[in-house]
Every structure is written in C-alpha cells, then in structure tokens.
Amino acid sequence: MNAHEQSHSLARSPGLPVSGEGDPVFAEPWQAEAFAMTVRLHEKGVFSWSEWAETLSQELYRPGRRPDGADYYECWVAALSRLVTELSITSEGTLDRLTQSWQRAAEATPHGHPILLENDPQR
Amino acid sequence: MTSHHHPHDDHDHHDNHFSDMxxxxxxxxxxxxxxxxxxxxxxxxxxxxxxxxVGPRNGAHVVAKSWSEPEFAEWLRLDATGAIESLGYAGRQGEHMRAVFNTPETHNLVVCTLCSCYPWSVLGLPPVWYKAPPYRSRAVIDPRGVLEEFGLALGAEKKIRVWDSTAELRYIVIPERPAGTDGLGQEALAALVTRDSMIGTGVAMPPGEHAGDRP
Missing domain, CATH: 1.20.5 (Single alpha-helices involved in coiled-coils or other helix-helix interfaces)
Structure with missing residues (x-):
C-alpha cells in the first residue's frame, strides 16, 4: 500500500499513533502535513533516521507532556523545528516571525480566498 | 436560503484563523x-x-444514522448542528452545519475549501484538487461538467444545487441511500459513505464494495 511505502522508516518513529493496520493516524490535517514534510526531508537525506529518532525522543521525554499523549504532534513539530535550526537551514527567530506572519495572513484573508503569506498586512 | 453565487466578501475580518500549530x-x-x-x-x-x-470522519455515521432513522433525518434537516452534536461530534470546524439531502430530483454539491472553513472533523480531509481555485469557480459555473469529469454523470433532468460555504455555515451532503441496503446495520451503511459522497462529487457506494475515495 502506498501509505506504507511512503512512510516506511518514519512510521517507526517512537510512540507514533497508528491505526489497527499500523498506518499513522492524524487528529488534524496539520499533523499529516508535519509528518509528510518530515518524510520528504528524510527521503532527501537532510537528516538520518537516528538523528530524527533522537531529536523526537528528546521532545517526547520533556517534562510537562499531556498525560493522554494528545500533544504527540506538537512534540513532533518541536523536534522538526529544532532539527532544521540545528542544521542551520533556518533559525528559531525566522520560524517564529513566519509563524506570526501566517497568523496575521489568515486573519486578513476574507472567506473564500486562499490563505497566502502575502496576505499578511505587515509583510 | 441562497444556493449559489451569493457574495460573501462582505465578511472581511475574522473569517479565517490559524491555530499556533x-x-x-x-x-x-x-x-x-x-x-x-x-x-x-x-x-x-x-x-x-x-x-x-486524518480526522474522525464522523460524517459517515451521521449519514448512516439518517438513512436508518427517519426522526434523526428530520432533525438533521431542521437543525444539523444540533443533530450532529447529539452524536458527540461537537466543536472544531463542525460547529455550524447544514445538511443538504440528495433526492431523485436534486443532487447537491459543496464548494469552497480555500480557507479554513472546511469541516474536516465531519467530512475527513479535503481532496487536493478541491482546494484549487479553478475547481471552485468552475463548479459554480458548470457543475454538471465538473461532475462528469469526476465520473459522475447525472441525467439532464436532475437538478444540481451548488452550496458555497460561508464563514458561519458549512455543509454536508446527505447522499441517497443505495439500493439493496435494506438489511444493513448502521456500521455497514457508514462504510458505504465516502468523503466524496458527502461533498457531492460522488455518490454512496453500492453494497458489497469497500469504502475508498477516488485517488
């Protein structure tokens, strides 16, 4: 099955929520997007499996996690952010600024139009 | 209730919101x-x-229940938000819903997933093509042609209504119950309800096939 092929090694990420058939499951679309980006970066050799697993584990074992594990993909995104900053692909400051910019862009976008970063009035 | 072409650009603020994540x-x-x-x-x-x-795909259960229970179907028709909430599917983008029912005379099609209004917690993930701006405008102008491209040929006598989500109101299509499903329970019925059938680009599957949307 396609999904299996595409996710092969990332689907072995520590603690990954999976369905009865072993496929990853996502509570919200952004979680699937974060997963997919990580799959692509790993496929491209931007980081190794062990680098990923180690970074993700560190985030998963941070104190203060939700007991029900519902913040799994928040840890995932934190791990991905940290890895790309450690690899000097970007900086934490750039990511923070872009995050705020996307939020302003969303607020400024009228219904029925695609949300684009250019829609941020402060850009 | 308007069915198409209604201007909604007058909602010029707070239509869209991104969570931190x-x-x-x-x-x-x-x-x-x-x-x-x-x-x-x-x-x-x-x-x-x-x-x-992705997401709980609760809509299939809503549809199956409306096929099985006429009182629930009536509730859904009058107050979809309340009927859907009664199944425990509250919150998120599903909060203000309207159910539009396919009949032998009328087929319903929902457009607009460009912004954050798509009720994915009820309908599942929107298909990628559905988010493309050309799809949205073409679906409004030529719904019959668009549906034919998706392999859904509707007779010329069948009326097509196009529903454009607004910031406040989102739609779920209740497809017609397939023939030959009289003996089926709600779980088996829900398996026939594809995502595409709940946005109107498909119909519910005949019994004996497994749920799966177009690739």
Missing part, C-alpha cells in the same frame, strides 16, 4: 520550500495517501 507548520513549509528542500505538491501527495487517516 497550524501557523507553525505553515512557517516550516514556507522556509523549507524557499530553500528548495520540499515541494508543496509533493507534500500534498503524501498527505493525500493518508486521507482516510
């Missing part, structure tokens, strides 16, 4: 795209392979 993921996507490390189309393609794994 949504915005953070978009920020990562922007940076990685700019650096040439990912291509948004490739990301969409990977996400689409998981389309049946």
């Amino acid at each position: 949504q915005a953070r993921v978009k920020a990562l996507e922007s940076v990685l795209t700019e650096k040439g490390l990912i291509d948004p189309a490739a990301i969409d393609a990977i996400v689409e392979t998981y389309e049946t794994k």
